[in-house]
Amino acid sequence: xxxxxxxxxxxxxxxxxxxxxxxxxxxxxxxxxxxxxxxxxxxxxxxxxxxxxxxxxxxxxxxxxxxxxxxxxxxxxxxxxxxxxxxxxxxx
Amino acid sequence: xxxxxxxxxxxxxxxxxxxxxxxxxxxxxxxxxxxxxxxxxxxxxxxxxxxxxxxxxxxxxxxxxxxxxxxxxxxxxxxxxxxxxxxxxxxxxxxxxxxxxxxxxxxxxxxxxxxxxxxxxxxxxxxxxxxxxxxxxxxxxxxxxxxxxxxxxxxxxxxxxxxxxxxxxxxxxxxxxxxxxxxxxxxxxxxxxxxxxxxxxxxxxxxxxxxxxxxxxxxxxxxxxxxxxxxxxxxxxxxxxxxxxxxxxxxxxxxxxxxxxxxxxxxxxxx
Numbered sequence: 628x629x630x631x632x633x634x635x636x637x638x639x640x641x642x643x644x645x646x647x648x649x650x651x652x653x654x655x656x657x658x659x660x661x662x663x664x665x666x667x668x669x670x671x672x673x674x675x676x677x678x679x680x681x682x683x684x685x686x687x688x689x690x691x692x693x694x695x696x697x698x699x700x701x702x703x704x705x706x707x708x709x710x711x712x713x714x715x716x717x718x719x
Numbered sequence: 720x721x722x723x724x725x726x727x728x729x730x731x732x733x734x735x736x737x738x739x740x741x742x743x744x745x746x747x748x749x750x751x752x753x754x755x756x757x758x759x760x761x762x763x764x765x766x767x768x769x770x771x772x773x774x775x776x777x778x779x780x781x782x783x784x785x786x787x788x789x790x791x792x793x794x795x796x797x798x799x800x801x802x803x804x805x806x807x808x809x810x811x812x813x814x815x816x817x818x819x820x821x822x823x824x825x826x827x828x829x830x831x832x833x834x835x836x837x838x839x840x841x842x843x844x845x846x847x848x849x850x851x852x853x854x855x856x857x858x859x860x861x862x863x864x865x866x867x868x869x870x871x872x873x874x875x876x877x878x879x880x881x882x883x884x885x886x887x888x889x890x891x892x893x894x895x896x897x898x899x900x901x902x903x904x905x906x907x908x909x910x911x912x913x914x915x916x917x918x919x920x921x922x923x924x925x926x927x928x929x930x931x932x933x934x935x936x937x938x939x940x941x942x943x944x945x946x947x948x949x950x951x952x953x954x955x956x957x958x959x960x961x962x963x964x965x966x967x968x969x970x971x972x973x974x975x976x977x978x979x980x981x982x983x984x985x986x987x988x989x990x
Contacts, residue, residue: 640908
């Protein structure tokens with residue numbers, strides 16, 4: 628069954644997962660050894676601003692940065708609890 | 720002028736000793752006068768990989784403590800007359816290695832050799848720090864695998880802070896050597912790709928050593944892979960890496976084993 632699924636759907640590539648996990652981990656660990664922990668600071672400050680308006684679980688806030696030669700992206704993912712979504716949608 | 724190069728990684732089992740032997744032999748094959756030093760006190764293996772395990776009389780600690788002269792401890796390779804080994808001690812306490820003692824030995828070796836290759840023990844403890852302490856350049860051996868990349872990052876941080884050069888405000892030249900690379904798996908997205916690793920570690924690439932059965936065959940018989948079968952894929956990859964160390968511009972490729980039966984037969988016989 629598993630083999631059949633693989634044949635039909637193909638296996639999901641795991642290397643991008645490895646890459647992303649490493650990028651997040653190393654950004655954090657570099658912070659610990661004296662280099663500025665940019666992501667940690669961003670995460671704390673974004674969380675503080677959002678918390679003024681919505682109750683959010685700090686565990687459910689992720690901040691990722693992807694740097695490449697031409698484009699760098701900052702991805703902020705905040706999980707909003709049930710019930711807040713409507714008023715949030717109106718606000719935007 | 721002599722260059723001190725540390726072969727390091729943080730993580731164990733990624734190919735530091737194999738790479739030290741292969742790079743050292745390849746440099747010697749190109750006419751450079753080379754000494755490879757084993758810093759792994761208590762777990763020495765460079766002697767075994769180089770096929771000199773039965774010729775070890777004195778070791779690095781003996782020299783540091785003044786029990787033996789440098790000339791007594793250096794072992795000349797039987798195949799390459801300009802390749803030498805300075806073995807680690809298998810029995811002594813690793814605390815016998817002192818910063819000052821190693822500094823004196825390295826200073827002495829600098830007057831006698833073109834290249835001093837330091838095979839670092841795994842970890843980030845004293846032995847690894849001493850191995851990198853006097854380095855001008857560093858080869859960070861990395862497998863395309865998350866734990867190895869993480870440890871390489873840690874070692875890069877130490878090269879930038881704990882070496883003599885770093886303390887003087889100078890820079891240790893650092894290069895990534897990717898070992899056990901499988902192009903097919905990387906292209907299927909099953910293995911971190913070269914670009915991923917280089918981007919994460921933000922360090923230039925020295926070479927890509929493909930996963931190969933030749934590495935085990937060479938260590939079985941105590942011969943650096945570049946000597947054991949110079950035509951094999953890993954040997955060619957190491958030779959390219961050495962040419963880059965010498966300042967040549969060599970196109971980056973992942974060598975593959977030559978497929979024809981004839982070549983295979985010849986390759987195996989040459990071993």
